[in-house]
Amino acid sequence: MHVRSLSNLECTRLLSDGRLAHLACAKDGKPYVVPIYFAYADGHLYAFSMPGKKIEFMRANPVVSLIVEEWGRGREWKSVHVEGRFEELPDRIGHKRERDHAWSLLSTHADWWEPGALKPVTPPLSDHSEHIFFRVFVDQLYGREAKEA
Numbered sequence: 751m752h753v754r755s756l757s758n759l760e761c762t763r764l765l766s767d768g769r770l771a772h773l774a775c776a777k778d779g780k781p782y783v784v785p786i787y788f789a790y791a792d793g794h795l796y797a798f799s800m801p802g803k804k805i806e807f808m809r810a811n812p813v814v815s816l817i818v819e820e821w822g823r824g825r826e827w828k829s830v831h832v833e834g835r836f837e838e839l840p841d842r843i844g845h846k847r848e849r850d851h852a853w854s855l856l857s858t859h860a861d862w863w864e865p866g867a868l869k870p871v872t873p874p875l876s877d878h879s880e881h882i883f884f885r886v887f888v889d890q891l892y893g894r895e896a897k898e899a
């Protein structure tokens with residue numbers, strides 16, 4: 751095997767083709783990682799979630815990191831590491847265009863909302879649960895590829 755760095759263009763191509771990321775955030779010195787679906791466009795990763803720990807962490811500290819992987823033949827792989835900044839797209843005047851954009855990018859996959867909307871304990875119907883759209887502005891991209899020699 752040998753490993754090489756990916757160019758910026760190769761990194762953005764992998765993000766455009768990718769769908770699943772591991773998102774890392776941190777609050778009060780505690781790290782937290784979860785898998786999430788995303789859609790990449792115009793230098794941002796768009797995603798959907800319900801309120802919970804990751805949203806609470808990212809609201810407190812918007813600096814995040816993501817890893818997106820792609821498996822090739824045998825042991826071959828490519829992965830991209832993103833350093834970025836959480837940006838919430840609230841359901842308020844002034845954010846409608848970005849929310850609609852997030853919706854249209856994510857909804858190209860059937861049941862795109864489901865993993866972000868389901869929790870082990872279903873909240874009572876009387877509870878108003880926000881649907882949170884957010885995006886991660888990409889500050890830095892690093893990519894690597896491992897190929898059979």
Ligand SMILES: Cc1cc2nc3c(=O)[nH]c(=O)nc-3n(C[C@H](O)[C@H](O)[C@H](O)COP(=O)(O)OP(=O)(O)OC[C@H]3O[C@@H](n4cnc5c(N)ncnc54)[C@H](O)[C@@H]3O)c2cc1C
Nearest residue numbers: 784785786787788798799800801802803804805865866869
């Ligand atoms: C393939 C895939 C795609 C997903 N896509 C999305 C998505 O697009 N949007 C989205 O919001 N969520 C998605 N999820 C679910 C996501 O990984 C979280 O489980 C979910 O968002 C709840 O996170 P939270 O921080 O709100 O947790 P909370 O409901 O606040 O719960 C926090 C506690 O539960 C534990 N916990 C949370 N998530 C997990 C987990 N996945 N595995 C084990 N323990 C966990 C943590 O240790 C933590 O202590 C996806 C999961 C998978 C496997």
